[in-house]
Amino acid sequence: MLKSDKFSPPARAFWNKIPSDIQERLLDNAWCSHCSGMTTITDYTGTIVKGDLILDGFCIRCGNAVTRLIEGNVP
Ligand SMILES: [Zn+2]
Incomplete structure (x- = not known):
């Protein structure tokens, strides 16, 4: 690997099952309480x-901490 994986192995397996266009949409739809709006999450880890x-x-x-939950039963 070129850089260390910030996802736990089960989280990586979960994430890899999501199509890349959906992944992008999920990453672009994180709520930031500081901006009071939708933002893009960056430098994220997965568990x-x-x-x-x-x-x-x-x-x-703004660099505020942002958490995005992706439900396991969503295709
Ligand atoms: Zn923000």
Whole structure:
């Protein structure tokens, strides 16, 4: 690998099953409480919590911590 994987192995497997266009949409639809609006999440890590994928990262605009939950039952 070129850089260290910030996803846990189960989170990586979950993420890889999502089509790349959907991945992009998910990353572009994170809520930033500081901007009070939708933003793009960047520099994120991935973990699985109770079957859902949790992306922990930062708002691309202001750098505020942003979390994006992707439900495990969503195709
Ligand atoms: Zn922000």
